[in-house]
Amino acid sequence: MFAEWMRQLRTWLAGSSFDEELDEEMQFHRDMHEQQLRENGLSPAEAKRQAKLSFGSAVAARAESRESWGFAWLDSLGQDLRYGLRQLKRNRGFAATAIITIALGVGASAAIFTLVNAVLLRPLPYPEPDRLVVLGEELHADYRLPRTPDLDLHHIKDQFKSFSSIGAWARDGAHWKTPDGVRSIDTIMLDPDLLALLGVEPILGRNFTAEDEASAGSVVLLAYSTWLSQFGADPAAVGSTMVLSGEAFTVIGVLPPAFRVDWQYSSPAEAYTLLSRYPSYLTNGLGLHRWKYVARLRPGVSLEEARAEFETVNTAWLDSQPAEMLRQEPVFLRFADDALGNLQTRLWTLVGAGTLVFLIVCANLAGLLLARSVARRREMGLRASLGAARVRIARQLGVEAVLLALLGGAVGFLFCVWAFYGLKSVLHFYLPRFEDATVDAQTLFFAAAAAVVCAALGGVTPLLARSFSAPWDALRSDSAGSNARRKGRRAADVLVVAQFALSLALVVGAGLMARTFWNLMETDWGFDGSGLIAVFLNHPNEIHGDTRALASLGDELVARIAAVPGVAPVTLGPGPPVRGFVSVRDIIVGDDREEPLPRADIQPVAPNYFDVMRIPLLRGRPFSTSDREGSPFVAVINETLAERNWPAVDPIGQSFAVRMRDDDFQSVEIVGIARRVFRSTLQQEVPPIIYVSYRQFPVEYPTAVFRSDQDPEALYPAIRRATADLGASQPIRVLTVSEQMDDSYAEPRFYMALLSVFALLALTLAAVGLYGVVAYSVRARTAEIGLRLAVGAAPGQILRMVLTRGIRLAAIGVGLGAALAWAGVRLIEGLLFGVSAADPLTIASVCLLLFATALLACWIPARRAASIEPVSALRQE
Amino acid sequence: MGSAELIPGTLEALILRTVAAGPMHGYGIAQAIRQTSGEVLSVEEGSLYPALQRLLRKGDLVAEWGQSENNRRARFYRLTAAGRKRLAQEIPELERLVEALFRVLRPAEGG
Secondary structure (H helix, E strand, O other): OHHHHHHHHHHHHHOHHHHHHHHHHHHHHHHHHHHHHHHOOOOHHHHHHHHHHOHHHHHHHHHHHHHHOOHHHHHHHHHHHHHHHHHHHHOHHHHHHHHHHHHHHHHHHHHHHHHHHHHHHOOOOOOOHHHEEEEEEOOOOOOOOOEOOOOOHHHHHHHOOOEEEEEEEEEEEEEEEEOOEEEEEEEEEEOHHHHHHOOOOOOEEOOOOHHHHHOOOOEEEEOHHHHHHHHOOOHHHOOOEEEEOOEEEEEEEEOOOOOOOOOOOOOOOOEEEEHHHOOOHHHHOOOOOOOEEEEEEOOOOOHHHHHHHHHHHHHHHHHOOOOOOEOOOEEEEEHHHHHHHHHHHHHHHHHHHHHHHHHHHHHHHHHHHHHHHHHOHHHHHHHHHOOOOHHHHHHHHHHHHHHHHHHHHHHHHHHHHHHHHHHHHHHOOOOOOOOOOOOOHHHHHHHHHHHHHHHHHHHHHHHHHOOOOOHHHHHHOOOOOOHHHHHHHHHHHHHHHHHHHHHHHHHHHHHHHHHHHHHHHHOOOOOOOOOEEEEEEOOOHHHOOOHHHHHHHHHHHHHHHHOOOOOOOEEEEOOOHHHOOOEEEEEEEOOOOOOOOOEEEEEEEOOOHHHHHOOOEEEEOOOOOOOOOOOOOEEEEEHHHHHHHOOOOOOOOOEEEEEEEOOEEEEEEEEEEEOOOOOOOOOOOOOOEEEEEOOOOOOOOOEEEEEOOOOHHHHHHHHHHHHOOOOOOOOEEEEEHHHHHHHHHHHHHHHHHHHHHHHHHHHHHHHHHHHHHHHHHHHHOHHHHHHHHHOOOOHHHHHHHHHHHHHHHHHHHHHHHHHHHHHHHHHHHHHOOOOOOOOHHHHHHHHHHHHHHHHHHHHHHHHHHHOOOHHHHHHHO | OOOEOOOOOHHHHHHHHHHOOOOEEHHHHHHHHHHHOOOOEOOOHHHHHHHHHHHHHHOOEEEEEEEOOOOOEEEEEEEOHHHHHHHHHHHHHHHHHHHHHHHHHOOOOOO
C-alpha cells in the first residue's frame, strides 16, 4: 500500500513528463501501426488515414491513463494548495497574524515540552531505573521533641525479601589540597553495593571492593568532570594520591561521564569515598535520617509488595521504641520521584501555564479563521452555486488551515529553539539534567503535532459554525438577520469568552508569583545583610568541643581580619544566618525534667555579634567580655523560644539547662531576648535559638563576620593572605552575605518572570481576539449603525452600545476565569510565600486589569462605530 | 476478420501473460495478443495504455525506455516479481470463469 502511494506520488511529481512520455509512446504505436498497414499492401495515404482513425481514442487514453493513477485527487489538492497560497499572499495581514499566533503557541509549548522531557520524563541513566526505590523516613521539622532513632537499615539489609540489593549514600564535603591551593569540594560517601545496584562501572581503573569497605580504605573514585578539569583526563591520575581534608587517598578509578546519584543537589559531587570511613559507622550504625538508601527490587517483586515489606519492618522498629518520642514514619518512594520530586510542582506549573497559552492560541486562531470564513461567505457561496461540492469547499478551508499550520509550525520551531536555549542559559543552575538537554527530533515531532492540533482546532471551528452552509443564503443578502452569520458570531463570542477565562487564570497565577516575589524581597530577615562578609574557618579535629581552644582560634581569626584595611568591626559566631553551622541541643526548663525534652539551636557568639549583625535585642543585655569561663553561664534567647517556653512570664532572669554531652546539663540564665532572624530560605519558620557566649560554649566552625563598604572581591586577597596559616591546612571560605540572600530569591524571581511573560502573551492574545470580534461586528453592522444615527441616535449611544457588547463578553470570560483560577491556583500553593492561593486582592486586581484590557480592545472599534457617516453607511447597502 | 470484446478485467491478465515472455513495448503487446489469439482479440490503444498505467501503479510492471527493433525510442514493460505472483493467481481464476461460461453455454448432454 505504502509502496503504491510512493509510486503514485513519484509519478505525479514527474508532472508534464508523464504526459510527454505517454504521447511519445502512443505516437510510436501509431507509426508502427501505419508501417504495418503499408507492409500489408495499403497505399501510404490509406495507411495514414486508418492509423489516424485511432487518434480520438488516443486522447481518451491519455485522460484515462492519468485517471488510472488516481491523479484527479492529487491534481485538485495541488489546485487547492496553490489557491490557498494565493489567498494567504493576498491577505498578508491575516496570514501574518495567524502564523505568528500559531508560532507563539507552538514555540512556547514545544520549548516547555523539551524542558520537562529532559528533566522529568526521560528515564534516569541507570539500567531499569523504574525498579529502583528510595527508602527513608519522614523528617519532622518539629524541634520540641526528640525523634525516634533511625532504623539502621545498613545492618539488616540482607533480611529483605523484596530487594535484591540495598546501597546507601550521603553528601559530604572535603578540602582538597592541590598544587594551586586548597579547594572545597562536594563529595559523596557510599557503600560499594550502591554502585553495583545502579549498574555503574568505572571507565578507568577499578571499582570499590569488599576489602576496601571492610578495611575502610583510603581510596577515592573521581567523577568524570573532576578527572577532566583537575587531571586533564590523564590516565595516570589512577594510582595518584589526593589529599582530602588532610588525609591521603589513593585514586582508584574514574566514573563514567553521565553518572550521578545526588539529583537533589544543584551540582553533582566531585569525588566518591567509602561510607565505612564515616566515624560513627560502627558505633551508631547508619540511620535513614542522614543516609539515603537506594534499593533495587528483586525481579518479579511489585512496588506494592516491596512497600508493604519495608513498612512492616519499619513499624516493628518504631513500636519497639519509647512511645513519647516522635515517630518517624517510613517513606517509600520511586527513585525518580525522590530524585526529581521537588521539581515536579514547579515544572508542572510551567506545563500548566504553557497549556493555557496553547489553548488561548487555538481559540485565537479559531476566531481568526472564523472571522475570515464569514468574510469569505460570498466567495464560498459563489463557488458552491457554480457547482463546487461542499466537501471540496471544506477541503479548501482545511488545506488553508494546514498551510497555516506548516508555516506557523516552522516559525514556531525556530521560536522554540530560541526560547529553549534562553531558558537553558538561565535555568541550568536550578535544574539537574538540563545541561545536556537539547532540541531534538522529539521536539520537532512535538512542534509538528502541536501545529497540527492548533490548525485542526482552529480550522474545524468555521465548519462547526457552518458559516458557509447555505450558498443561496450567502448570496442573497448581506443583512444582519442571516442565520449563518448569527451562528458564526455566536461561535466567535464563545471563543473570546474562552480566551478571557484562560487568560485570567494565567494572569492570576503570575500575579500570585509576583506577590510571592515581592513578599520575599520585602521580608525583614531580622538582621542587616548589606555589605556583610563572612569568613569561614575549619578548625582542626583535635580541638573539637574544646571551648578555650576554639575561642582563642576565633579571637586570632577576628584579630587577623580586623587588621586588614577597610574592614569595620569584626565579630565571631557560627556564621551568618543564611549559611551557618547549626547545632541542636536538648534543654530542660524549670525544675521538672519533662520527657521528652524540648530542643533548640545553640549559637555561641562574641559580645558584639548582635551589634555587627544589627539584630535588635527586644529586652535585656547582650554578652559582655566578662561572660567567660568561670563566670555564671548566660544566654540570649530569640522570640520563638521565649514565646514557646515562657509564654506567661518574663523570661529574663529565668534559668534553664542545656545538654552538653550525655547526661551532663549546664544551667544558664537568660539575660536578653533577641528578635527573630530568618535562616536559610524565607519559606521556613524561625526555629527556637539560644545564643550563648563563645567563651562559655565551644564555637564549632568559628566564622568571622564583618561589614565593609568596599568591593568584597578586592578584599578577598588581603583576607586570604592574613588568614593563610590559620586552621592547619584547612582553607578559608569567604562569602558575601547579601549575595547569598539574593541567591535565595533567584529561583522565585525566574518563575515569576516566566509566568509573567506567559500572562502577558495570553492577555495580548485575548485583547487581539476581542478586538477582532468587536471590529468585525461593527463592520458588519455599519448599515444598521448608520440607520440608527440617521434616525437620531447620538454617537455617544453608539459608542456605549459597542463597548457594552465587548465588555459583556469580557465579563462572562472573567467570571468563568475567576472560577477556573480559584480551582486551579491550589496547584501552585506550594510555590507561594506570604500570600494565599485564593488571595482576594490579587484576583480582584487581575479582574480589573482584564476589564481595562477589554475596554482598550473595544475602544478603537467603538470609536469607529460612533464616527460612522450615516449617509455613506446607508449608501453602502 | 472480426474482433471480440474482452470480458472486463481480463485485459490486465492478458498483458501480464504476454509480458511474462520478456520486456515488450505497448505496440508489441497489442500485436502479440492479437496474433496469439488467432486475430480474435484486438486491443485498442484507448484501453491498452490506461491498463498499462494501472499495472505500473500496482507495481506489477515496470517501464523503461529502450531501443525498438527499428531503432526508435520505445517504452518497454517488464514483469516484476509482484506481477508474476499476480499472474499465477489470476490464471486459475480466469480458467474457472471460462469453465463456468462453458457450463452455462453448453448444458450437460442428456440433461
